[in-house]
Amino acid sequence: MKHPFDQAVTEHGAVVLRVCRAVLGPVEADDAWSETFLSALRAWPDLPDDVNVRAWLVTVAHRKAIDVRRAQGRAAVPVESLPEQPSRPDEQPDAALPDTALWAALAALPTKQRQCVAYHHVAGLPHAEVAAIVGGTAAASRRSTADGIATLRRTYLTEDVSTYV
Amino acid sequence: MSDNLIEQLTVDDPADAGAVSTLRERLAGAASAQGLVDVAFRTVETPVGALLVAATETGVVRIAYPAEGHEAVLKSLSLTIGSRVLRDTRRFDDLCRQLDGYFSGRRRHFEVPLDLRLAHGFRLEVLAHLRTIAYGATETYAVAAAASGRPRAVRAVGTACATNPLPLLVPCHRVVRSDGTMGGYLGGLEAKRFLLDLEAAA
Numbered sequence: 001m002k003h004p005f006d007q008a009v010t011e012h013g014a015v016v017l018r019v020c021r022a023v024l025g026p027v028e029a030d031d032a033w034s035e036t037f038l039s040a041l042r043a044w045p046d047l048p049d050d051v052n053v054r055a056w057l058v059t060v061a062h063r064k065a066i067d068v069r070r071a072q073g074r075a076a077v078p079v080e081s082l083p084e085q086p087s088r089p090d091e092q093p094d095a096a097l098p099d100t101a102l103w104a105a106l107a108a109l110p111t112k113q114r115q116c117v118a119y120h121h122v123a124g125l126p127h128a129e130v131a132a133i134v135g136g137t138a139a140a141s142r143r144s145t146a147d148g149i150a151t152l153r154r155t156y157l158t159e160d161v162s163t164y165v
Numbered sequence: 166m167s168d169n170l171i172e173q174l175t176v177d178d179p180a181d182a183g184a185v186s187t188l189r190e191r192l193a194g195a196a197s198a199q200g201l202v203d204v205a206f207r208t209v210e211t212p213v214g215a216l217l218v219a220a221t222e223t224g225v226v227r228i229a230y231p232a233e234g235h236e237a238v239l240k241s242l243s244l245t246i247g248s249r250v251l252r253d254t255r256r257f258d259d260l261c262r263q264l265d266g267y268f269s270g271r272r273r274h275f276e277v278p279l280d281l282r283l284a285h286g287f288r289l290e291v292l293a294h295l296r297t298i299a300y301g302a303t304e305t306y307a308v309a310a311a312a313s314g315r316p317r318a319v320r321a322v323g324t325a326c327a328t329n330p331l332p333l334l335v336p337c338h339r340v341v342r343s344d345g346t347m348g349g350y351l352g353g354l355e356a357k358r359f360l361l362d363l364e365a366a367a
Contacts, residue, residue: 004243004250013185037192041201121174
């Protein structure tokens with residue numbers, strides 16, 4: 001890529017964050033986002049100029065989300081002292097994340113459905129590109145997406161109505 | 166109601182903007198710590214307009230006035246230096262403080278490392294000379310040409326000033342015409358007048 005990398009962050013940063021939240025939930029999304037863009041920055045100069053940047057970033061985010069989940073599994077081992085966590089006063093879950101209920105409903109979906117919904121509806125990728133990321137055929141991705149949405153309509157929206165009406 | 170769901174998934178939530186900008190700051194810090202940044206940049210508001218400031222690991226490599234088109238400048242830096250171009254506000258805290266001091270008349274010298282890789286040959290020699298012109302002083306293009314070792318290259322000095330990658334830090338605004346008029350300036354004549362008045366008053 002000969003274009004400035006920053007342009008990709010400006011254009012796709014918000015969408016990639018929503019994708020990470022949809023796939024991993026709001027807590028781990030920040031780390032996945034950071035890992036995604038660091039890794040993308042590393043690879044950027046070697047990326048062909050005609051690549052679809054958003055689809056590529058979502059592919060990187062997909063892999064990073066898997067890494068974050070794996071690391072989480074390993075991190076469950078008890079340690080003598082915890083590494084110091086910098087406090088982040090800017091992160092107030094209620095104020096910063098108005099879609100908490102939506103992410104919770106997504107978290108309840110089977111992994112593949114959650115990924116397909118995230119990559120098709122949140123990132124706006126066509127089913128063929130979603131299939132290239134998650135594996136399988138475009139038709140299978142379309143089905144998983146539809147199944148995921150059907151479940152969300154039952155779980156998320158009814159919850160929404162009963163909570164807020 | 167059924168479309169609410171799709172809409173909510175798709176929407177670019179303005180509430181995310183704060184989270185994204187925090188993440189961008191963190192990304193810039195991590196990326197430069199890992200040596201992954203070819204060019205860091207930010208914009209700075211000044212009395213002579215919004216300046217684009219850009220730096221490599223070596224030092225400040227480019228300052229651009231709005232007239233040059235910041236986006237075009239970044240594109241060109243991406244081609245000539247490298248495409249790992251990343252916004253980084255903290256990288257320039259020191260430079261911003263110095264610019265503040267300069268524009269309020271308190272500072273006469275800039276003390277930041279420079280990266281002069283965008284200038285070559287005679288132009289580079291001219292820039293080296295320009296850095297020796299004192300605050301508040303001016304010099305004609307002819308004198309600057311002689312001081313740069315080529316007394317007849319008056320036009321070339323004009324070109325070196327017009328293509329100075331680091332205006333303000335390399336004070337090309339202190340070069341004026343021998344008839345007493347200002348000559349050109351890549352930031353516009355109004356900016357040149359402002360800088361000369363500022364330095365004359367301090």
